[in-house]
Structures are given as structure tokens and as C-alpha cells.
Amino acid sequence: MTEFQQLCYTTLTEKVPAGKVTTYGKLAKLINRPNAYRAVGSAMNKNPFAPEVPCHRVVSVNGDLGGFAYNINLKIKRLQEEGVFVENGKIVNFQQICI
């Protein structure tokens, strides 16, 4: 467990409530490493605390889903259950629910 990862997980958990989403880039910015968005993706990929740490609420900057470690349908399912809808692989009303 690296510090960078801990920072990602704790920040994500406390800043992004159910029903909302954020992007890799925004999360990176929150932990004061504005350009580490790619590394944030890697951290999410390895998330040992899923779904306690809501890594499914982290998506691409353009409203695409981004990736998911196990299978992408699970990510969609978790989001839908929280009231975040997905259509054609894109987040619905992305601008309004993205932190």
C-alpha cells in the first residue's frame, strides 16, 4: 500500500458521495498532483477496498465510463443503483452530477 494510493482512496471516499461521479483528472487535482490522472487510473485499478472505496464513481473526463478491473457491466450496475444512469456507454447528465 503506497501513500499515493491511500491518498486516492481516502480522498475519493470523502469527496464523492453516492449519486455523483468524478473524473480521473479531477481526483488527481484533489490530491494536489494535477497531472497524475493516469496514475490515479492505475490506483483505481488496484483498489483493494472495492466497493467500500467507490472507484466506480470515477469516469473519463468526456463522460465515458473509463475502465473497470473486473467487468465494466458491474461498474454500470453500481452506478445505476446509485441513480447515475448510463446510455450508450456515456453518463447521462454528466455535467450536472460530476463533482
Place this chain on the structure above:
DNA sequence: GAATTGACTTAAT
């Protein structure tokens, strides 16, 4: 320590 590898993003075709 160098090289490689991603759940990335932006800008340019």
C-alpha cells in the same frame, strides 16, 4: 536504475 505498462487527457489530423 532503466524500461515498460496502464481504468488518462489533450491537441492535431
Place this chain on the structure above:
DNA sequence: AATTAAGCCAATT
């Protein structure tokens, strides 16, 4: 709208 190229950062090899 779709593809390509080039930067970026941490972890892993």
C-alpha cells in the same frame, strides 16, 4: 465523428 500522437505519473518488471 474517428484515429493518432504525444505528454504525464506511479507502480512494476
